[in-house]
């Protein structure tokens with residue numbers, strides 16, 4: 247126990263989804279909580295604010311979900327396939343190629359649904375994500391796909407508004423514009439934090455400190471150092487405050503590294519809109535996720551990945567890196583007039599979007615500065631290689647393959663009806679996968695596995711769950727599960 251007087255019982259550094267969840271769990275136990283947030287109130291909420299609120303949970307279908315989700319008149323004609331713990335575990339193993347920590351995984355898949363229901367009981371609101379995760383079928387019914395079905399009412403903005411209201415109601419002391427810089431120790435115990443505020447530096451002392459201050463995705467030097475050369479040019483999708491301050495502070499104290507520091511979550515992102523970083527108005531609308539329907543080409547007019555390798559939820563988080571590697575770190579998603587109405591409205595009808603349109607592929611190529619002959623040849627050979635016997639069906643993995651190099655494994659549709667569209671994309675970094683080493687309760691551990699007394703971690707800062715890729719919706723899921731666990735013992 248710290249010797250000097252305490253300012254509170256628990257200090258939480260970082261006011262995103264994980265931090266607020268930890269705060270609710272600690273407050274529920276009667277702990278006095280101060281939550282420190284680097285951003286001012288109108289810049290707060292971390293990456294969590296920028297999300298769509300999509301949260302990957304397990305469930306047995308609509309009958310179970312209707313007990314606690316916000317009602318929707320479309321339920322009568324909706325099919326939501328169950329998503330089991332086994333499927334969740336298998337998805338994590340598949341996309342990380344087995345590099346997901348098995349113990350953290352077990353906790354995540356078994357606790358995510360009860361944890362979300364606990365938050366719903368506190369006043370957070372969840373719903374089925376029709377606009378992102380379901381296709382409307384010809385008979386007007388809806389089929390959900392890809393294991394990710396539930397999200398917050400109001401997306402990330404709604405999530406943070408709900409968290410903030412609940413926190414205020416339970417007496418949590420939220421301090422905006424408070425950027426923690428160092429951890430205070432007595433002996434080998436963490437007893438507080440040093441904080442920079444508008445008025446200068448202060449020290450705050452507590453029995454426990456929970457770190458939920460995000461990764462280092464907004465810090466170009468750290469990106470270059472850990473992710474490699476070129477990553478300093480990636481666009482920051484979310485908050486500018488996740489600079490890795492608390493990762494550095496904890497490592498300096500002897501905390502171990504957890505998870506994969508060499509890889510991150512990154513996506514295809516609007517390339518040319520000048521305000522394409524940390525944009526709080528457009529948030530997630532800058533992402534371009536309908537690529538499985540079309541093709542993606544680089545500046546040479548060449549395809550370079552399998553757009554239809556899997557449902558988008560299982561490929562989108564690793565394809566940003568593939569764009570970063572292309573000449574100039576740009577590429578274009580190409581669609582024709584038949585595909586255009588199937589693109590996600592909130593993204594592809596975004597105001598100011600980077601798009602060119604033309605009646606022929608060659609004219610389109612000229613507009614985007616690509617050799618017309620090269621793009622023409624790419625499209626012709628792609629069209630010619632499609633297995634036309636298989637019906638095109640975006641609600642299932644339809645095996646409608648384009649047998650070219652690289653192949654397109656599903657959803658290959660001829661690009662033949664003008665006008666044609668080219669959406670310019672670059673690499674948008676979402677969050678880094680490397681974090682601190684901790685046990686499954688969130689106690690921070692040294693490299694050799696010893697507990698660092700008084701120090702806990704959750705959210706992006708907890709390493710070990712993800713590597714190279716990630717199943718969509720598991721960031722918020724991990725934040726609530728491990729945030730609640732840390733808050734339950736801190």
Ligand SMILES: Cc1cc2nc3c(=O)[nH]c(=O)nc-3n(C[C@H](O)[C@H](O)[C@H](O)COP(=O)(O)OP(=O)(O)OC[C@H]3O[C@@H](n4cnc5c(N)ncnc54)[C@H](O)[C@@H]3O)c2cc1C
Nearest residue numbers: 260262264284292293294300426484487705706719721722
């Ligand atoms: C555009 C976008 C869309 C996304 N969509 C989804 C989605 O739909 N579903 C999903 O599961 N995940 C999504 N993610 C990923 C998701 O945002 C993260 O996995 C999750 O929000 C991380 O929560 P967190 O609480 O750990 O971090 P954050 O929400 O980033 O919170 C960290 C907080 O710490 C604060 N902070 C940082 N340093 C300090 C310091 N030194 N002192 C004080 N405060 C500090 C920051 O200001 C921030 O508020 C998306 C991310 C982005 C950027």
